Amino acid sequence: MAAPDGRVVSRPQRLGQGSGRGPKGRGACLHPLDSLEQKETQEQTPGQLDMLRKAQEFFQTCDAEGKGFIARKDMQRLHKELPLSLEELEDVFDALDADGNGYLTPEEFTAGFSHFFFRQNNPSQEDAGEQVAQRHKEKVYQSRGNEDLGDMGEDEEAQFQMLMDRLGAQKVLEDESDVKQLWLQLKKDEPHLLSNFEDFLTRIFSQLQEAHEEKNELEYALKRKIAAYDEEIQHLYEEMEQQIKSEKEQFLLKDTERFQARSQELEQKLLCKEQELEQLTQKQKRLEGQCTALHHDKHETKAENTKLKLTNQELARELERTSWELQDAQQQLESLQQEACKLHQEKEMEVYRVTESLQREKAGLLKQLDFLRERNKHLRDERDICFQKNKAATANTAASRASWKNRSGSVIGKYVDGRGILRSQSEEEEEVFSIPRRSSLGLSGYPLTEEEPGTGEPGPGGPYPRPLRRIISIEEDPLPQLLDGGFEQPLSKCPEEEEVCDQGAQGQIQEAPPLKLTPTSPRGQPVGKEAVCKESSPSAPDRLFKIVFVGNSAVGKTSFLRRFCEGRFSPGMAATVGIDYRVKTVNVDDSQVALQLWDTAGQERYRCITQQFFRKADGVIVMYDLTDKQSFLSVRRWLSSVEEAVGDRVPVLLLGNKLDNEKEREVPRGLGEQLAKDNNLIFYECSAYSGHNTKESLLHLARFLKEQEDTVREDTIQVGHPAKKKSCCG
Numbered sequence: 001m002a003a004p005d006g007r008v009v010s011r012p013q014r015l016g017q018g019s020g021r022g023p024k025g026r027g028a029c030l031h032p033l034d035s036l037e038q039k040e041t042q043e044q045t046p047g048q049l050d051m052l053r054k055a056q057e058f059f060q061t062c063d064a065e066g067k068g069f070i071a072r073k074d075m076q077r078l079h080k081e082l083p084l085s086l087e088e089l090e091d092v093f094d095a096l097d098a099d100g101n102g103y104l105t106p107e108e109f110t111a112g113f114s115h116f117f118f119r120q121n122n123p124s125q126e127d128a129g130e131q132v133a134q135r136h137k138e139k140v141y142q143s144r145g146n147e148d149l150g151d152m153g154e155d156e157e158a159q160f161q162m163l164m165d166r167l168g169a170q171k172v173l174e175d176e177s178d179v180k181q182l183w184l185q186l187k188k189d190e191p192h193l194l195s196n197f198e199d200f201l202t203r204i205f206s207q208l209q210e211a212h213e214e215k216n217e218l219e220y221a222l223k224r225k226i227a228a229y230d231e232e233i234q235h236l237y238e239e240m241e242q243q244i245k246s247e248k249e250q251f252l253l254k255d256t257e258r259f260q261a262r263s264q265e266l267e268q269k270l271l272c273k274e275q276e277l278e279q280l281t282q283k284q285k286r287l288e289g290q291c292t293a294l295h296h297d298k299h300e301t302k303a304e305n306t307k308l309k310l311t312n313q314e315l316a317r318e319l320e321r322t323s324w325e326l327q328d329a330q331q332q333l334e335s336l337q338q339e340a341c342k343l344h345q346e347k348e349m350e351v352y353r354v355t356e357s358l359q360r361e362k363a364g365l366l367k368q369l370d371f372l373r374e375r376n377k378h379l380r381d382e383r384d385i386c387f388q389k390n391k392a393a394t395a396n397t398a399a400s401r402a403s404w405k406n407r408s409g410s411v412i413g414k415y416v417d418g419r420g421i422l423r424s425q426s427e428e429e430e431e432v433f434s435i436p437r438r439s440s441l442g443l444s445g446y447p448l449t450e451e452e453p454g455t456g457e458p459g460p461g462g463p464y465p466r467p468l469r470r471i472i473s474i475e476e477d478p479l480p481q482l483l484d485g486g487f488e489q490p491l492s493k494c495p496e497e498e499e500v501c502d503q504g505a506q507g508q509i510q511e512a513p514p515l516k517l518t519p520t521s522p523r524g525q526p527v528g529k530e531a532v533c534k535e536s537s538p539s540a541p542d543r544l545f546k547i548v549f550v551g552n553s554a555v556g557k558t559s560f561l562r563r564f565c566e567g568r569f570s571p572g573m574a575a576t577v578g579i580d581y582r583v584k585t586v587n588v589d590d591s592q593v594a595l596q597l598w599d600t601a602g603q604e605r606y607r608c609i610t611q612q613f614f615r616k617a618d619g620v621i622v623m624y625d626l627t628d629k630q631s632f633l634s635v636r637r638w639l640s641s642v643e644e645a646v647g648d649r650v651p652v653l654l655l656g657n658k659l660d661n662e663k664e665r666e667v668p669r670g671l672g673e674q675l676a677k678d679n680n681l682i683f684y685e686c687s688a689y690s691g692h693n694t695k696e697s698l699l700h701l702a703r704f705l706k707e708q709e710d711t712v713r714e715d716t717i718q719v720g721h722p723a724k725k726k727s728c729c730g
Ligand SMILES: Nc1nc2c(ncn2[C@@H]2O[C@H](COP(=O)(O)OP(=O)(O)OP(=O)(O)O)[C@@H](O)[C@H]2O)c(=O)[nH]1
Pocket: 551, 552, 553, 554, 555, 556, 557, 558, 559, 560, 570, 571, 572, 573, 574, 575, 576, 577, 600, 601, 602, 603, 657, 658, 659, 660, 661, 686, 687, 688, 689, 690
């Protein structure tokens, strides 16, 4: 409930407990009505009662809330009731507020009001004495009135009134007329009982008053309680209102905040969306632009496409035409190639035949020579040794020379000395055997070291000195031409003689082949002369390869060739002079391959001759002596001179000879292998002495050459281009 100053009191109980706060500290505990009634019953006259009732009414008007007291502003409610201005009412309040605490208790109000009222009505009666006198007058007046009504004496009336006053019956009794009649009756009829009756009345009234007071108290307490409850409820209500208000405010605040946050968020989202939309719009525009451009392009491309299609058709037609032409050209080319191939093969075969016929011719000559030797020996035996220098013998030799010339067609060299006299066989042999190994005869001498076939032993040096000289002119050396196949005369075939060991004898070569006269003359043949080896062969060779044999002197080239061609070894071979060659046909994968093997001289001075032969070679064999370190060291030089002449287009076979002489080995196998690997060579270690690896190595090379040639032939399109050298080692 609101305090007089208007502040909100959170704890209404305090009001009740408050000391001196408000007017209820002491006298205000009674309800104003009660106090008024009390006063009525106790001392007031009926006029006063009216006045008190009036005062009570006014008090209730002012205290509309039922607080039990009146504040200054409450007085203003009387403005409508009373003919007083607001200032006057203020004055009245000040006048009524006897203790000046700003509140009017019901007592103050009643007392002040009656005083004020009486003064208003009877301005002359100002003091209490006057009031009492007035009251007495009224009482007297009333008594007189009553006397008239009930024939009651004035004294009795006064007596009764005094009794009533003494008993305080006004407060309890509403209508005292019955009691009055009873009292009058009793006084008249039984005066002795009057005192008892009065006592009884006294008791009754005192009890009644007590009960009344008690009731009043209870009522007042109840009202106070109600007021307190009201106040409390008001407090609670106000508090609740405040709480609701604050809650509402908080809620509103929160709600506003939330709303604001949400709206901000939404705004941001909206902004983002707008940006996205803008981007999308831009993208769309861009894409539209691209689309248009593409559309445009498409049209252009279409036109171009049509154009290209037309061009394409034209080109296709042209291509067809060209391909027809190409096919024609290819067919022509093929036929030309076949022709060329055929010509090549024919040429090679011709070369082979020429070589063969030369060999046959040579063999014939040798036979004649043998015959002459035999004749000579016979003559020598017959005649006296003293007539050795007989002219008959000279004539004989001259005759025989003439007959050779006639048969050989000047193929064999002239066995004449500078004076045109053919020296005797004895002289020849003498000269030959006087030549040490590695003769420095230069180009003219062919020492004889031929041994008996089948015997592994070297000849005893030969008992017959033969003054035979074989002269080879380097400048006129026909062999390079032979390699070229530059023979023109047709030659008869001799299929039976498949393998021919030929000596490089031509018209230009002047040589003195030693005759093998008897088996007791093992040195009857010159070194470099090839034995005629006859082997049956089912058919003529399919192809011919020229292979040049190089390497330092005495590594065993000639011995190797002899082993390969003749299947025998002749120790103590003389150094090769100039160049020599042999032909041997071998069977490689069901085809007959003729190998023209060119035996070169290893000595330094013949190098320039050797060099010429590389150019025509299909393959090269470089040999070193594995018991001679120096010969191995020279291999690089030989390789580089091969490369200088032919590049790397010919396959090279590297041979380490004299494998039989393992004791004196100076070149480890690994070195040879490494060298071969580094230079892409075919490599074998072999022995001319034992024949180990002689055939195998040459067959390897022959197979390689054959395969290489096959590849070249198959590769018809690349005709005219040099065939690439295949890897030898693989
Ligand atoms: N132990 C042994 N000795 C051999 C072998 N091959 C050759 N000889 C000997 O080595 C020497 C030289 O042999 P040649 O065949 O004349 O050597 P070359 O390479 O032809 O020599 P030039 O003609 O000067 O280039 C001869 O005394 C042969 O007997 C072999 O495999 N083993």
